Amino acid sequence: MAIKVIVDTDTGVDDAMGCALALRSPELDVVAFTSVFGNVSVELTTENTAYLMEMFGRPEIPLARGAGRALVGSPNYSPFVHGDDGVGNAGFEKAKVVKPVRQSAAELTVELARKHPGEITFIALGPLTNLALALAIDPELPKFLPRVVWMGGAAFVPGNVTAVAEADAWHDPEGAQMVLQQAGWRVDMVGLDVTDDTLLDEADLTRLQAGSPQSRYIAAMMPFYMDFYSAKLGRYACAAHSALTVAIVADPAIVTAQEAYPVQVELSGRLTRGMTVVDRRRNNSNGGQPEWKDTPLTNIPTDVDRLRFREMFLSRIEK
Numbered sequence: 001m002a003i004k005v006i007v008d009t010d011t012g013v014d015d016a017m018g019c020a021l022a023l024r025s026p027e028l029d030v031v032a033f034t035s036v037f038g039n040v041s042v043e044l045t046t047e048n049t050a051y052l053m054e055m056f057g058r059p060e061i062p063l064a065r066g067a068g069r070a071l072v073g074s075p076n077y078s079p080f081v082h083g084d085d086g087v088g089n090a091g092f093e094k095a096k097v098v099k100p101v102r103q104s105a106a107e108l109t110v111e112l113a114r115k116h117p118g119e120i121t122f123i124a125l126g127p128l129t130n131l132a133l134a135l136a137i138d139p140e141l142p143k144f145l146p147r148v149v150w151m152g153g154a155a156f157v158p159g160n161v162t163a164v165a166e167a168d169a170w171h172d173p174e175g176a177q178m179v180l181q182q183a184g185w186r187v188d189m190v191g192l193d194v195t196d197d198t199l200l201d202e203a204d205l206t207r208l209q210a211g212s213p214q215s216r217y218i219a220a221m222m223p224f225y226m227d228f229y230s231a232k233l234g235r236y237a238c239a240a241h242s243a244l245t246v247a248i249v250a251d252p253a254i255v256t257a258q259e260a261y262p263v264q265v266e267l268s269g270r271l272t273r274g275m276t277v278v279d280r281r282r283n284n285s286n287g288g289q290p291e292w293k294d295t296p297l298t299n300i301p302t303d304v305d306r307l308r309f310r311e312m313f314l315s316r317i318e319k
Helices: 013-023 042-055 105-115 129-137 167-171 173-180 202-209 213-233 241-250 306-318
Strands: 003-009 028-035 120-124 147-151 186-190 199-201 237-239 255-265 276-278 297-304
Touching (some): 003 241, 013 306, 147 241, 173 186
Parallel strands (some): 186 297
Antiparallel strands (some): 255 276
């Protein structure tokens, strides 16, 4: 039976890849998309998600617009990474059929979790603001929503927005902290440890350009994104952050190594705000238990089968 998922997304380029993979994965049953600010404004991420749903022939899935800003502070966007429109300045049309439902993203999340208790996995491809707001609406939400898989954070590697903070944690540290401190659900933090070097290159782009209309749609937004990454990588390629996160839910065997640690998010440091702080200490006088014994454990993939992921993504999108 397919896993029911809510895909919460700040649809930029890699997020579009992840949403597309979710729709093309028979292991997953997307029961809703929810949009959030992040790479660009929530108005744009909502529109980008709606157009993607139409491109992939899934207008019947509910789409709920989410938060336009973090719990604390003003939004900061990344047009230099994803383009002014969030999808590589590809010049796509607006969605003609898909419109957001009346509920907010947080309201729809609570509604669906209670409608399908214990059945839904929440895949978060952006800041965790919507899920934090859902918790504020329904503090018992973790009883009904068993698993959160978040594309965010950096456990043992540098950040990508600051020296220590990954973008989606940095966009809303308070929201991330609220979600990570809930003991009632399992949280998987698919961070830069595995996403930053899970790459798609020029040959992969060429393969997508020769595929289906949906494949060519994904390919059209990638050059702008790859130009940004090329300056960092020294070769023409880009990270597939969100697509890897979705792939891990669809095919758990992609994860080849993982650890569980207490994680908290730094909220006030002048240089470290948004850092996902991982406590790797063990108290040997207490049976080797973590020092932060009152902090829930977060599952952190530390290695993945990149070739398995790459072929899974390309073969499913190009058809």
